[in-house]
Amino acid sequence: MCGLSKTRQKVPRKLRTRCPLIPTALFYFISLLLHRRRLRYCCWLLLLGSGNITNVRCCVRRCCPLRTTMARCLLLLSTIAVACTCFTSPSHHWRSRRKCTTTDSFVCSASVQKDDATATSHLSQLHSRFQNYRTQPFHAPNIERVFLLSDLHCDYSENREWLSNLTTTDEVNNCSAEKTMILIAGDVSHDLQILRWTFQTLKQTFAEVAFVPGNHELWLDKAADEGDQCADSIDKIERIIRICVEEDIHIGPVKVGSLWIVPLLSWHHISFDSEPPICSESWGGIPTASRTVRIGADYRKTVWPHPMTPLDDSVAQFMDTLNDVILDFDNIDEWDKDATILTFSHFLPRVELLPEKRYLSLPSLPACSGSTFLESRLRELNKKVSRKTVGDRPIQHLHAFGHSHLAYDLTIEDVRYVHAPLAYPREWEQRRRSLEIGTMAGDQSHRRFPVSIWEKNNNFPSEWLGGWWSKYYTIMQREPHRTKELAPWVARRFKQRSSGSGKVEDFDHVKMEMKHKLQHPSHWSAKGTWYAEKETMKEKKQNAS
Numbered sequence: 001m002c003g004l005s006k007t008r009q010k011v012p013r014k015l016r017t018r019c020p021l022i023p024t025a026l027f028y029f030i031s032l033l034l035h036r037r038r039l040r041y042c043c044w045l046l047l048l049g050s051g052n053i054t055n056v057r058c059c060v061r062r063c064c065p066l067r068t069t070m071a072r073c074l075l076l077l078s079t080i081a082v083a084c085t086c087f088t089s090p091s092h093h094w095r096s097r098r099k100c101t102t103t104d105s106f107v108c109s110a111s112v113q114k115d116d117a118t119a120t121s122h123l124s125q126l127h128s129r130f131q132n133y134r135t136q137p138f139h140a141p142n143i144e145r146v147f148l149l150s151d152l153h154c155d156y157s158e159n160r161e162w163l164s165n166l167t168t169t170d171e172v173n174n175c176s177a178e179k180t181m182i183l184i185a186g187d188v189s190h191d192l193q194i195l196r197w198t199f200q201t202l203k204q205t206f207a208e209v210a211f212v213p214g215n216h217e218l219w220l221d222k223a224a225d226e227g228d229q230c231a232d233s234i235d236k237i238e239r240i241i242r243i244c245v246e247e248d249i250h251i252g253p254v255k256v257g258s259l260w261i262v263p264l265l266s267w268h269h270i271s272f273d274s275e276p277p278i279c280s281e282s283w284g285g286i287p288t289a290s291r292t293v294r295i296g297a298d299y300r301k302t303v304w305p306h307p308m309t310p311l312d313d314s315v316a317q318f319m320d321t322l323n324d325v326i327l328d329f330d331n332i333d334e335w336d337k338d339a340t341i342l343t344f345s346h347f348l349p350r351v352e353l354l355p356e357k358r359y360l361s362l363p364s365l366p367a368c369s370g371s372t373f374l375e376s377r378l379r380e381l382n383k384k385v386s387r388k389t390v391g392d393r394p395i396q397h398l399h400a401f402g403h404s405h406l407a408y409d410l411t412i413e414d415v416r417y418v419h420a421p422l423a424y425p426r427e428w429e430q431r432r433r434s435l436e437i438g439t440m441a442g443d444q445s446h447r448r449f450p451v452s453i454w455e456k457n458n459n460f461p462s463e464w465l466g467g468w469w470s471k472y473y474t475i476m477q478r479e480p481h482r483t484k485e486l487a488p489w490v491a492r493r494f495k496q497r498s499s500g501s502g503k504v505e506d507f508d509h510v511k512m513e514m515k516h517k518l519q520h521p522s523h524w525s526a527k528g529t530w531y532a533e534k535e536t537m538k539e540k541k542q543n544a545s
Helices: 002-009 013-018 021-034 037-047 050-063 070-087 105-128 157-164 192-205 233-246 289-295 297-301 314-326 372-382 425-430 468-475 507-518 530-544
Strands: 145-149 180-184 208-211 254-256 259-263 340-344 397-400 408-412 415-419 451-455
Touching: 105 314, 157 192, 180 192, 180 259, 192 208, 192 233, 208 259, 289 297, 314 372, 340 372, 372 397, 397 451, 408 468
Parallel strands: 145 180, 180 208, 259 340, 340 397, 397 415
Antiparallel strands: 145 451, 254 259, 408 415
16 A cells, blocks of 8 residues: 555656546446436546547556556446446346345345335325326317327427417318317427417317327426426326316317217337347347337436336336326216217327338337337227228227327228327428328428318218328238348448348339239238228329329
8 A cells, every 4th residue: 555655646746637537437427326328428438538548548557556458447447337337227226136045035025015015005196196187078069070180399499380370260171160179199398388388379279179198298308397396207297287277178088979089198118019120130230129218218308206117017007097097987978879989199009000110210119109008998998889880891989199200090900090290390301201191281381280080970081091101001011020121211220230131122112012002902901991992092083084
């Protein structure tokens, strides 16, 4: 120790000042405690900089009598970093993952049972917070038309301007504003002030507004939520519901004639992705499903109380059970024989409502897109009504969703799924064709209007509304087992491994095959829908005339 201290005294003061090892390590441990990845990366960049490496190596050789090399020093720092990252995991403490030995198995099992009981009681307390917001069915007999819109993203000034100029007139929509209703399927804004402004603007245009929150609403942004005092995302949900009550926005069942409108809360979970991943031996650089969830904004900007974590199904299950607390299904005893159901949520209920992984810019995106709990609830509601045929197929249940920013109109197992997003302004410039559906179409934003999905005399739309990918899967078979291929626009983002058998799909050939099958409806996919055939025949007649 004495020799080491003498050696340290010989180190020039200027060199000790320039050495970034101590302050960088301090900032790194602060980043671990605060769970800030960007600060952690900046610390590593500071350490690995060319000038800093020289300073660190020089300082180590002068201060340490063992003359440790730079490689060993970096190895030691990496080991400490990995150990600290494991011990300060944001979701699970390392002590909870300790294996039980034979001697303390009884104590460990008792501790686990105590933790489970505590977690159950805590969830019950969270549920009890929403008992005051339990809603009775609302009757709106004057409504003659229901519109749909999702993913408004009013944080963008272009979308706020579009919403401000939105008007409902007899000339445009053949229906007065007092007889219209709109469904908003989430992702309005994480800023509660913008959310309230959106509700007030919609109430000036439509007589009734129904809303279900998305993932953006549950983000905790210090700049936006200053003064709101939201400790976690559960507080944010309660605050959003309170705003809906104050602004007369429906969060519960609404009865419009023979139509039941039911908003459903949901959240995404990793096990929703039931299709095989892209082969890692063929393509490199594609993050895994769990990695996609960790790097996503929902993981970084939401806070969930123990024992819930977005890394498993706990959050999605809690949000699903919250429907039983808020929605008064017990008092809904008016299910008519001719009743139809219109449910809507933000997240996807089925993985088939997304393109296959080889067509997605991020192939692991389905891991944070939908909920299987949501699909199970849809099937339970679907049993409450009798079959009603429209055309030659039974269509008595329509479910509207959001989140994917891909227009859809597809029927799967007697439930019609529709997605009509407003999306980001840049997306309309980059890929307008994948967003267009019904009246939400055109290169000029002022000509777009929310999609009409129900009318008093005609019920659900009798014709196919649109959506490029829903048209694709109406004609083509879904082949998720093709995990070694990527579409051209996806292959540019990742590295093709020479050792694997990965290849780029010839999408021009796919378009030609799709065009050929379009002329022969008998060769369509088994999920081909009758209303898509009607639309195709109409296009043929227009081309012939």
